[in-house]
Amino acid sequence: MAETPGVQSVERALTLMELIAAEPDGLRLSEVARRAGLAASTTHRLLTTLEQRGFLHSDAASGHWHVGRAAHRVGAAYVLARNLVAPALPFLRRLRDATRETANLGLIEDGEVVTLSQVESREIMRAISPPGGRVPVLCSGMGKAILATRPDREVARLVQRHGFRAATARSLTRMDAVEAEMAQIRARGYAVDDEEFVLGLRCVAAVVWGPSGDPACAISVSGLAARMTPEKVARCGETVQRIATELSQAMGAVQSPSSGKS
Numbered sequence: 001m002a003e004t005p006g007v008q009s010v011e012r013a014l015t016l017m018e019l020i021a022a023e024p025d026g027l028r029l030s031e032v033a034r035r036a037g038l039a040a041s042t043t044h045r046l047l048t049t050l051e052q053r054g055f056l057h058s059d060a061a062s063g064h065w066h067v068g069r070a071a072h073r074v075g076a077a078y079v080l081a082r083n084l085v086a087p088a089l090p091f092l093r094r095l096r097d098a099t100r101e102t103a104n105l106g107l108i109e110d111g112e113v114v115t116l117s118q119v120e121s122r123e124i125m126r127a128i129s130p131p132g133g134r135v136p137v138l139c140s141g142m143g144k145a146i147l148a149t150r151p152d153r154e155v156a157r158l159v160q161r162h163g164f165r166a167a168t169a170r171s172l173t174r175m176d177a178v179e180a181e182m183a184q185i186r187a188r189g190y191a192v193d194d195e196e197f198v199l200g201l202r203c204v205a206a207v208v209w210g211p212s213g214d215p216a217c218a219i220s221v222s223g224l225a226a227r228m229t230p231e232k233v234a235r236c237g238e239t240v241q242r243i244a245t246e247l248s249q250a251m252g253a254v255q256s257p258s259s260g261k262s
Helices: 005-021 029-036 040-052 069-099 141-147 152-162 175-188 230-250
Strands: 056-058 064-067 102-109 112-119 134-136 191-194 201-209 215-224
Touching: 005 029, 005 040, 005 056, 005 064, 029 040, 040 056, 069 102, 069 112, 069 215, 069 230, 102 141, 112 141, 141 175, 141 191, 141 201, 141 215, 152 175, 191 215, 201 230, 215 230
Parallel strands: none
Antiparallel strands: 056 064, 102 112, 102 215, 112 134, 191 201, 201 215
């Protein structure tokens, strides 16, 4: 089956990225076109599109093309995910076994929580949000756990920049409610998503600290609200917090810094 024009363009753009990334000093348009076996006009069109998205940039003085910030950001995200997922997996399995619910690992990116890894519950009816899934930060237990480590003024700036993005009628939609929630998370040591992203689903999360003293990510357990009663949420909160502390220590954190305040 012949490739569609869209697929062909993606293949060509990735080829150009690989060629340029392999040359620390960059490449001129003519050399990129020659190595890719493409017409100069086609190559220029692809390069300028990639530049507009930040994946490449051109040096006006030398005429060379270089890898852009967006490419570095994607690569850094990949490295970070690998550095977090491998050491976290044994802890996620322990968390799953201790709670009998699905265990998750995630971090905040551009106002959303991205799930990096997951260990599924063995229950027949279980909560599944696959790795790579994204959730508005204020609708996520992991997101709220990480946010609570920041001062209220930083939380307010994030909300101003990304909005509340309510997913259900239970989602946070007022700044005073956000501040009260942050205070509660700091006091008890874990966060709860009480059907705030999906009705019928509850999540309990705690922050994981990195060796630099900053929050590296968060872990959580998620399950059906019918099973995640208030009593079980409290038990899961203690378990998630304990395992998050152990994972923090395994990642080199000396101790959990004090939570963010205004």
